[in-house]
Amino acid sequence: MKENIFQKVDIYISNLLAPEDKALTDVIKSLDDANIPQMSVSANHGKFLQILMICCNAKRVLELGTLGGYSTIWMARALPDNGKLITLEVNKSYADVARKNIENAGLTHKVEMKIGKAIDILANLISQNEEPFDFIIIDADKPPYLEYFEYAVKLSHQGTIIVCDNVVREGKILDIKSSDERLIGVQRLNESLKENKNVTATILQTVGVKEHDGMVIAVVNQN
Ligand code: SAH
Ligand code: DHB
Ligand code: MG
Numbered sequence: 001m002k003e004n005i006f007q008k009v010d011i012y013i014s015n016l017l018a019p020e021d022k023a024l025t026d027v028i029k030s031l032d033d034a035n036i037p038q039m040s041v042s043a044n045h046g047k048f049l050q051i052l053m054i055c056c057n058a059k060r061v062l063e064l065g066t067l068g069g070y071s072t073i074w075m076a077r078a079l080p081d082n083g084k085l086i087t088l089e090v091n092k093s094y095a096d097v098a099r100k101n102i103e104n105a106g107l108t109h110k111v112e113m114k115i116g117k118a119i120d121i122l123a124n125l126i127s128q129n130e131e132p133f134d135f136i137i138i139d140a141d142k143p144p145y146l147e148y149f150e151y152a153v154k155l156s157h158q159g160t161i162i163v164c165d166n167v168v169r170e171g172k173i174l175d176i177k178s179s180d181e182r183l184i185g186v187q188r189l190n191e192s193l194k195e196n197k198n199v200t201a202t203i204l205q206t207v208g209v210k211e212h213d214g215m216v217i218a219v220v221n222q223n
Pocket of ligand 2: 039040041139140165
């Protein structure tokens with residue numbers, strides 16, 4: 001990796017305030033070993049998710065997109081003893097890797113993995129009157145980001161924080177002529193937030209050990 005100033009400072013911050021223990025470095029290694037792309041959030045983003053969870057007193061967390069369980073582990077660690085995290089993953093072999101990593105981190109009792117397409121599982125959660133979540137992170141496939149966000153709002157209460165990862169993509173988000181379905185999906189979400197009266201939202205641009213990117217941070221309003 002080319003070491004630029006953003007990466008160096010990100011490493012400085014994570015060494016100080018978000019050091020990875022063996023359970024987390026084991027996740028990174030497990031992805032390499034299984035030839036799974038390194039798409040996990042960074043250590044500092046993991047810590048940032050914990051801080052947002054603490055801000056909304058999160059006891060019930062929903063994650064779309066588990067991969068190897070890296071962000072899952074960061075978040076499950078910020079849950080109280082009676083807390084619960086439900087994480088959705090479509091890829092069975094990724095889910096197997098994640099299950100082992102979550103077990104290795106001693107967090108199996110706090111994490112429920114649901115295997116399948118996020119859109120189907122979200123529809124099921126709603127039809128089964130699932131209790132609302134306090135914190136939701138959308139980090140699965142990008143084309144249906146707006147649909148995911150709309151489901152997330154339905155599964156929320158006033159004060160629920162909803163985070164959506166990868167909404168800047170090295171500035172490619174500015175390319176309104178792009179035919180990349182992932183970018184179009186994220187553009188639809190970002191633009192919808194302007195008119196969405198259900199949430200107060202911003203987009204936080206980020207640099208560091210991962211590519212220049214950004215996250216939607218939204219809090220659900222009183223309805
Ligand atoms: N949150 C993880 C990274 C997730 S990467 C972390 O930071 O550690 C995106 C994940 O979404 C991948 O594992 C991918 O398999 C999964 N995914 C893609 N399409 C999906 C879908 N339709 N439903 C559920 N998960 C999906
Ligand atoms: C990709 C997906 C992610 O969730 C991420 O954090 C980085 C990259 C991707 O699909 O390329
Ligand atoms: Mg992501």
